[in-house]
Amino acid sequence: MKQYDITKLTKEEIQDLCQRPKMDFISIFSEVEPIIDKVRQKGDSGVSYYTKKFDGASPDTITVNPADLSINLTSSTRNAIDTAFENIQRFHKGQLPQPLEVETMPGVKCQRVSRPIEKVGLYVPGGTAILPSTLMMLGIPAKLAGCKTIVTATPPHKDGSIADEIIYIAQKIGITKILKAGGAQAIAAMAYGTNTVPKVDKILGPGNQYVTAAKMMLQNSEAQIAIDMPAGPSEVLVIADETANPEFVAADLLSQAEHGPDSQVVLVATKDFDLGACSTALEEQLMRLPRKDVAQEAINKSFTLIVNNLEQAFDFSNQYAPEHLIVQCEDAEQWQNSIYNAGSVFFGQWTPESAGDYASGTNHTLPTYGYARMFSGVSVDSFLKQITMQTISREGLQNIGPTIEKLASLEELEAHRRAVSIRLNNLK
Numbered sequence: 001m002k003q004y005d006i007t008k009l010t011k012e013e014i015q016d017l018c019q020r021p022k023m024d025f026i027s028i029f030s031e032v033e034p035i036i037d038k039v040r041q042k043g044d045s046g047v048s049y050y051t052k053k054f055d056g057a058s059p060d061t062i063t064v065n066p067a068d069l070s071i072n073l074t075s076s077t078r079n080a081i082d083t084a085f086e087n088i089q090r091f092h093k094g095q096l097p098q099p100l101e102v103e104t105m106p107g108v109k110c111q112r113v114s115r116p117i118e119k120v121g122l123y124v125p126g127g128t129a130i131l132p133s134t135l136m137m138l139g140i141p142a143k144l145a146g147c148k149t150i151v152t153a154t155p156p157h158k159d160g161s162i163a164d165e166i167i168y169i170a171q172k173i174g175i176t177k178i179l180k181a182g183g184a185q186a187i188a189a190m191a192y193g194t195n196t197v198p199k200v201d202k203i204l205g206p207g208n209q210y211v212t213a214a215k216m217m218l219q220n221s222e223a224q225i226a227i228d229m230p231a232g233p234s235e236v237l238v239i240a241d242e243t244a245n246p247e248f249v250a251a252d253l254l255s256q257a258e259h260g261p262d263s264q265v266v267l268v269a270t271k272d273f274d275l276g277a278c279s280t281a282l283e284e285q286l287m288r289l290p291r292k293d294v295a296q297e298a299i300n301k302s303f304t305l306i307v308n309n310l311e312q313a314f315d316f317s318n319q320y321a322p323e324h325l326i327v328q329c330e331d332a333e334q335w336q337n338s339i340y341n342a343g344s345v346f347f348g349q350w351t352p353e354s355a356g357d358y359a360s361g362t363n364h365t366l367p368t369y370g371y372a373r374m375f376s377g378v379s380v381d382s383f384l385k386q387i388t389m390q391t392i393s394r395e396g397l398q399n400i401g402p403t404i405e406k407l408a409s410l411e412e413l414e415a416h417r418r419a420v421s422i423r424l425n426n427l428k
């Protein structure tokens, strides 16, 4: 990994380090546009065309009902999924909002109630690795929120099948339909609807550049869909001081590097951290990884930043706004209030990032590319709308009416003013 010393960098150079590897969205949009058009015009047959072209698969039917499928999983696989499922469900259940009611003035009652988004589409990546864990991260909060139609799309295997782990989780959640398709074609099918795919109101889930570009384009189209956030290539930033275990740090960096060649991993270390031991551990561990070529490519694009103290480390991390932040320093959790921009945070040497990817209970669909500055990860809220309501009594209108009349007059909106005055006159 390239190495920089913060004391030798200008403000602009530090700012440059926070930029992620550039994505050429203009050319990706131009590749994705014809895919979206074809699916909009041709529906299911458009989806099948691209599934054959990009995934080399021709499933008999492009959608299946998970309840109709039989699966064959070992008990250890079922147990691991069941344990993770329980933890994710427990943490997300705690996020369900309580109804809010406030009397802003005597007789003026305001409420906020939440309602589920009725139809949602969940994208589960499956290009380079099949990610059943992502279906738990999206489907569990969708179910808890009360969404009625939950479609999940994922690329099929070459023989047209879907991983049994995905089907098992879909059955546990009660997913309405699985769409056997990936990439932009899957996103377009859920956004417009086809003969077999229900049109949804919101599409959530991570994916590669084609998936992300399709979500961004369809969000701004006549399809009228919402999306969660730009969740692109995985990334992690590790803050390490002299108490951090170099082998653990190396393992955490590699755990995100193996996601894809465009993943970015960053080590921000104080001067006393044993960087030599960490580099050696990283090389040794890398050699033994089945996905070493992918991880190596990501490591080549990544860097280490040496800082004078932990305050500087957290300042840089807030500027970088990582998807995952790992804090491996003394009394790690005491730095909680110094963290402003991050998708999800892992404190202390016994908290690997993989815990949040799979089973601790937090969500792993998180903002990347610096979007943690203004976006949150997926949660139960992502599947809810908040509706405000108000009821004003006779007494309430007498209290608040003159204020409304005055403000309406100031804006010269006479009909607004009269809607109040006509009632106040009636009360005299």
Ligand SMILES: NC(=O)c1ccc[n+]([C@@H]2O[C@H](COP(=O)([O-])OP(=O)(O)OC[C@H]3O[C@@H](n4cnc5c(N)ncnc54)[C@H](O)[C@@H]3O)[C@@H](O)[C@H]2O)c1
Pocket: 031, 050, 054, 055, 124, 125, 126, 127, 128, 129, 131, 134, 155, 181, 182, 183, 184, 206, 207, 208, 209, 210, 211, 231, 232, 233, 234, 259, 260, 263, 323, 364, 365, 366, 367, 368
């Ligand atoms: N931020 C997060 O929360 C999060 C979570 C999990 C995974 N991820 C990221 O998601 C990404 C998953 O990517 P992936 O590629 O493995 O799977 P994917 O499912 O996102 O993409 C695979 C699909 O891309 C399409 N495709 C492939 N080549 C194409 C081409 N030339 N033109 C048009 N479409 C094409 C195919 O239809 C294929 O089905 C990784 O970058 C990973 O890091 C992020």
Ligand SMILES: N[C@H](CO)Cc1c[nH]c[nH+]1
Pocket: 131, 133, 134, 233, 234, 235, 323, 357, 364, 365, 366
């Ligand atoms: N780290 C990924 C989010 O960036 C999520 C994931 C799924 N499986 C393993 N990891």
Ligand SMILES: [Zn+2]
Pocket: 234, 255, 256, 259, 357
């Ligand atoms: Zn991961």
